[in-house]
Amino acid sequence: MIKHLLSGGDLDADTATEILDTAAEMATVAGREIKKLPALRGRTVVNLFYEDSTRTRISFEAAAKRLSADVINFSAKGSSVTKGESLKDTALTLQAMGADAVVIRHPASGAPHRLANWVDGSVVNAGDGTHEHPTQALLDAYTMRARLGRLAGLSVAVVGDVLHSRVARSNVLLLSTLGAKVTLVGPPTLIPVDIAGALAPGTDVSYDLDSVLPNVDVVMMLRVQRERMNDSYFPSAREYARRYGLDGPRMRRLPEHAIVMHPGPMNRGMEITPEVADSPRSTIVEQVTNGVSVRMAVLYLLLGGNNR
Amino acid sequence: MTAYLITSVSVVGAAPTDLLIRDGVIAEVGPDLTAPDATVIDGTGLVALPGLVDLHTHLREPGREDAETVESGSRAAALGGYTAVCAMANTSPVADTAGVVEQVWRLGREAGLVDVQPIGAVTVGLAGERLAELGAMADSAARVRIFSDDGHCVADPKLMRRALEYVKAFDGIIAQHAEEPRLTEGAQMHEGEVSTRLGLIGWPAVAEEAIIARDVLLAEHVGSRLHVCHVSTAGSVEVLRQAKARGVRVSAEVTPHHLLLTDERAESYDPVFKVNPPLRTAADIAALRAALADGVIDVIATDHAPHAVEDKECEWAYARPGMLGLETALSIALDVLGPEWDLIAERMSRTPARIAGLTGHGVDPAPGVPANLTVIDPAARRTIDPAELASRSRNTPYARMTLPGRIVATFLRGEPTVLDGKAVK
């Protein structure tokens, strides 16, 4: 078993499948009267969050608590800006407290990799800068498998601000490992250079959403920050929505069985219309539910045994 | 003054001979010299080169004496085979007045390990808004000839034109850090496959090439001398090749790290590999090596950039850019170029001395010339241990790498600064 989960690329197909299978068992716990398992009794999980992300933090917190781990929430927001305690000093503090795992959210790409050098426990990347968010990719894969029955051979369009998206990077890596075909769609300004070579050969790029939609099983809409238009990535929110937003007519171009995903939080009216977000094709609420199961599986597989 | 007799040493790769150093100069060169009063150094298997000259060194004093001082940086330079270094202006306060450049110059003299030639800032506070008092620095005791805002680009084309023109009055030269700032906002590493994978904001090659293209045209237009710092891309090499073919008075330097290390080093997210301009691709390295061999690039300069531990043991994005270079440059050159001693002397001593106007440096050992030289054991191999470096900082990108060549001795005006591989003082 791997020691850390830093990147979607850390997982080979067998390990990724084991996580998804384990998550499926963990999901049954959610349906029980007693939503608790003793597997991580006596383990300490620290949520080290340098960015506000209530949804990700409570998802990890619920996952750890359902496995009976002790959870410490450490909100370090702003300390990088104010030149407070360094990440290394914080790491040494967590180490001294006996953290078995540190779940880290950080605005700087690669911060979890640095942290992994400084603590003995497992490090779980809960989103680093514009780099990766591997548990999001796992819950997305879990959701696709649950809805469509398989991952191998699926055609997945990831639409929007790929350049700044940690969700997109992790999804491209993980979905490719699991045999799905990914097409990245967005304005050329928001598609990073050399994406196929950088992440996974076979990854396609398209600038035309309408031509992609009829041929996909999954369309995953990424959040687009309105601030991006102040940096000339696109002229206006209206033009962006017109060219790359998913609305009702576009949704009806999808095959009958295709699903619509969004990692949240959504900009309704920007990348996705309320009609689409609230349609039966949308898996947005399931993604949140599945997030807890997948994170339980990750924490169990990292901490459940003697993997030192 | 002690005399030194170096026996059976190869001078710049030639057949072994003896060198007698006395009274600050090379007294004699020839076979079977005898000097009963001289300390004898067995030079068998060793190579003597004119003392190395670095056009691009950050000594950090005044301001960041925790990272480096003029003295510690001078010692690192001597141990690297250098007899002269040009100290960059981005200190605190900035070396933008006669007072600061004279302070650095005096500290160098006091250390007495290498000649420290201050570089003056082009603009006040490196802010890129108005010219610093270039003439006052030129007329000071430090006799500044090279001016640079290194760390920052003189991005304003009008200001750059004025600077190039103004320094003609005292045969000055503008050394440009070529980086179009609007194209590198927030940039963390070379823009390419690796930056995409790592989710780090890219520093595109075109941001360097566009400024070099503009500046060679400006230098051509006003008939001035331009020096381009740390050239890092294949595209920059092509721009320089064309400019030189047209006769533009432009010189260019490349750092050892840009000749050896690629952007893939960033995969560890260890900021010891963060540098500006960033490490590029294998194709860029190949172009830079070819340009160094054929003369489109004139000089190897270290861009020795010491940083305190806390500025490197952190997140990549928060780390300061730069890496140590003085104590490893010759080894990298030997690794990259092989035992091409004349080429190494040309790129690391003669040409940089000429560009900086440092008389007495960059001259091959011959009777009567100032005894500024270094003696190298090309057969030795050493494994770089950051803890053993003379620099106050530890940010070498070559830690645990085994590199060829070892500096055995360095002489500054006939006085040894390094003997038996160790600093004399």
Add this chain to the structure above:
Amino acid sequence: MAYPPAARSSPPRQPSVKVILASADVQRVVDRIAHQILEKTQGAANTVLLGIPTRGTPLARRLADRISTFEDVAVPVGVLDITLYRDDLRRHATRAVGPTELPPGGIDGKRVILVDDVLFSGRTVRAALDALNDVGRPASVQLAVLVDRGHRELPIRADYVGKNIPTSLAESVKVTLAEIDGTDEVKLYGGTAS
């Protein structure tokens, strides 16, 4: 299952292997347990069989099959995975979690019979009781095992035992079942060759 470590390192001795139950014996023993369950539960009404993976699962199915053959009663069968309740998780690399499948009627108010192949320290059964506690509230819990080899470390006993095998701690008992291993057999791997 690997051989247990030799009690003494020297002199090296050939470990002995002894077949305790052959294929026909295993089937006879399963039949007997099925009869005992019918007798003790007065017809196996309101009863659920829960197999503990790995080999408790097919054993539970066989028992249900025999019971329905003997008395024409359909006893619901399920699987109770106890991985996440083990007390030795930290002593091993992470163990894969298996499925827990409760029969459609659930277990609340039922007589649950846990089924496993070998009863040894009792720790597996302890974990199963904990797991059971989290998935429902049975009226009563019983335990059926193919083999009881002794050496209990907890106050746990079986209600139905196919065969008691006196063993030493240096020995190990290995059950194979046709559904998983291809053959039905119970073997004793010895530390002391008798």
